[in-house]
Amino acid sequence: MKTYNDSVHFYGRIWVALGIFLMIMVPVSTCVYYDAWPAFEHVFKGLLGVAPIFWTVGIIEVFTYAPMLGTGGTYLGFITGNLTSLKVPAALNAMQAANVEATSEEGEVISTIAIATSAIVTTLIIALGVLMLGYLQPLLESPVLTPAFDNILPALFGGLGVVYISKNWKIAIAPLVFMIVLFVLVPSLASSVGVLVPVGALVCIGVSRILYKKGKL
Amino acid sequence: MRTFNVNSPFLYGVTAVVIVYVLAQSLFFLIRASRRARELGIQTRIIKKTILSTSLFTIAPAAAILLGVITLSKFMGLPLPWLRLSILGALTYELPAASSTATAMNLSLSASITDPKAYTAIAWVMTLGIIPGIFVVLFGLKKMQSGIVSLKSKDPKWGEIFMSSMFLGMISAFVGMLFSDVRMGLPGFIPIAVALVSALLMAVEGILIKVCKWGWLEQYALPISMLGAMAASIPLTALMGC
Known part of the structure; x- marks a missing residue:
């Protein structure tokens, strides 16, 4: 008998495969409609500037975020995007508030509900924003609000961090100190923080394993 | 060749198709997960609270994404940035992708694109520059999830600590970045x-x-x-x- 998880994989793969097809059809249909196929050289040179880093980050993100998002959340989150600043924190916050474990089936469904809700609300807000652009643009671009939008990530990870760090302070200290020292010494790494997420996870898993084996956890 | 415009009805049509798809997929997963949650005995009150709290939480980041759409629209019109920031990707990726391709073609990012070939080159780079991760999800997620399940069943306590370590690894990287x-x-x-x-x-x-x-x-x-x-x-x- 098919379990819920099996059916999520089945439908998830169909949605993702169709999603990939649609994503590729966007440039294809535009090229066909305008009869404007770009020079291979331009696409290649453009890709050269982003693919080495973003292909690596994209693949690493799957291994890092899939265990946190659950099956349905991963199939959905990787199509709807904005994982780091939106979908992953939304899922973590929802599971924390509902008091469910990420690896349990309860965690799986709560995470999926949060990611789906977040994707729908984001899509609606952007659509509404585009329709009301004339009214919203001056407000969103006003210098008064600039610091607020510049500080979304600190505002997000300050609140989320205090919950997880206070609950797991023994295993949190080492990766935190490691990352703070690393970013102070090499500030330019801030632009590729995605690559450092699995590094932080590896440091944390290593320290946890040592403490666990010594019976300190 | 048709007259090209970065805000043409055709491009809005393409964007609408993708956005409807994203909404449909999200609704599909939302309904199925909500049904399963009830079967698992999760109270309707908790499900409603999860939806409401996530909606509230999403407002500020979504406004920031809208700001990203506005930023890119000065160069690429509204439809493509709207589409790109509604699917896989983020401004931190789309902007370098557009800028890298524009540089390769000696274009400036300060004026709206008039050459359709430049526009499609950017659209291809934005698409291809981020797509490998989704292929890993498509072909590798099932295997990866079964690995997590086996880790959890072998030693449940370590499985829990392992997951907490993954969360903390991510949080440490972003907290470190603040410095x-x-x-x-x-x-x-x-x-x-x-x-x-x-x-x-x-x-x-x-x-x-x-x-x-x-x-x-x-x-x-x-x-x-x-x-x-x-x-x-x-x-x-x-x-x-x-």
């Missing part, structure tokens, strides 16, 4: 001050939930601390921005 500008002097400490305000608000909310038994606050704690810290960033920047 990347400290060598700039006082303005470089603004992100840290904002994060501390958010953490403080979260701690106060935690006390209210535990001591004053304000259980209802639990679902809204993160959106409140996040919006509060964003609001505080305005006077903090004025004070510390020099």
Whole structure:
């Protein structure tokens, strides 16, 4: 008998495969409609500037975020995007508030509900924003609000961090100190923080394993 | 060749198809997960609270994404940035992708594109530059999830610690990133001050939930601390921005 998880994989793969097809059809249909196929050289040179880093980050993100998002959340989150600043924190916050474990089936469904809700609300807000652009643009671009939008990530990870760090302070200290020292010494790494997420996870898993084996956890 | 315009009805049509697809997929997963949650005995009240609290939490980041759409629209019109920021990707990726391709073609990012070939080159780079991760999801997720399940069943306690370590690894990287500008002097400490305000608000909310038994606050704690810290960033920047 098919379990819920099996059916999520089945439908998830169909949605993702169709999603990939649609994503590729966007440039294809535009090229066909305008009869404007770009020079291979331009696409290649453009890709050269982003693919080495973003292909690596994209693949690493799957291994890092899939265990946190659950099956349905991963199939959905990787199509709807904005994982780091939106979908992953939304899922973590929802599971924390509902008091469910990420690896349990309860965690799986709560995470999926949060990611789906977040994707729908984001899509609606952007659509509404585009329709009301004339009214919203001056407000969103006003210098008064600039610091607020510049500080979304600190505002997000300050609140989320205090919950997880206070609950797991023994295993949190080492990766935190490691990352703070690393970013102070090499500030330019801030632009590729995605690559450092699995590094932080590896440091944390290593320290946890040592403490666990010594019976300190 | 048809007359090209970055805001043409055709491009809006293509965008609409993709956005409807994203909404349909999200609704499909939302309905199925909600049904399964009820079967698992999760109260409807919890499901509704999850939806409401996530909606509130999403408002500020979604407004920032809208700001990203506006930023890119000056160069690429509205439809493509709208589409790209509604699917896999983020401004931190789309902007370098557009800029890398524009540089390869000696184009400036300050004026709207008039050459359809330049436009399609950027659209291809934005698409191909981020797609490999989704192929890993398509072909590798099932195997990866079964690995996690086996880890959890072999040693449940270590499985839990392992998951917490993954969360903390991500949080450490982003908290560490807040320190990347400290060598700039006082303005470089603004992100840290904002994060501390958010953490403080979260701690106060935690006390209210535990001591004053304000259980209802639990679902809204993160959106409140996040919006509060964003609001505080305005006077903090004025004070510390020099």
